[in-house]
Amino acid sequence: KPLTLDRALAAAWESRAITVAHVEDRDLARALPRGAHVPGWARCRSEAWSGSDHRLIVPMYDEHGRLSSLHARAVHAEKGIPKGLSPAGFAVGGLVMADPLARLFLAGLPCGDGEPAHEAVRRYGLVICEGVPDFLTWATRWGDAAESAPAVLGIVSGSWTAGMAARIPDGTCVVVRGHADKAGAKYADAIRESLAHRCAVRLISDGGAR
Secondary structure, X not given: OOHHHOHHHHHHHHOOOOOHHHHHHOOOOEEOOOOOOOOOOOEEOOEEHHHHOOOXXXXXXXXXXXXXXXXXXXXXXXXXXXXXXOOOOOOOOOOEEEOHHHHHHHHOOEOOOOOEHHHHHHHHOEEEEEOHHHHHXXXXXXXXXXXXXXXXXXXXXXXXXXXXXXXXXXXXXEXXXXXXXXXXXXXXXXXXXXXXXXXXXXXXXXXXXX
């Protein structure tokens, strides 16, 4: 259901300085009702996502902008339980989170004013974030009145592939915002290596730019 209708979940994400109304308006995530019946693949160990509190549901898109899977995120997971989960038994490699402009350019569609979305991305840039919190933060950073906001993609383990890299328009200014750990550095370096020959790539981690 819409995130704004789940008061507890909305409050938890608002406390992280994320405007849930913007998340809803841009169709970035939805709320899984507490205690809802879910398929067998939506479980954390022996407990349903709706019970384990992995109730923020984020759609995942392939390199052509097709909705292909989802990612479940808990605000506060118990010790030893991952905060983020993918559907059990299903491959999610090559799938990303995407804001409206990113979905358009992946799908090869025009913006509302008729401009090809890939041209808008080339002009305004692209931000690639690691993880759900950073994706939601950056995908809601600019207000609806912003006319030059970059596209935003969110990645998790296995998201970045050669096929995804090939969708980024030549000449795009790409900012990669990763975590200041080995995994974050590995993701960032893989993205830079795949794009550096045709895009301007800047890596920014929790510990600063490099």
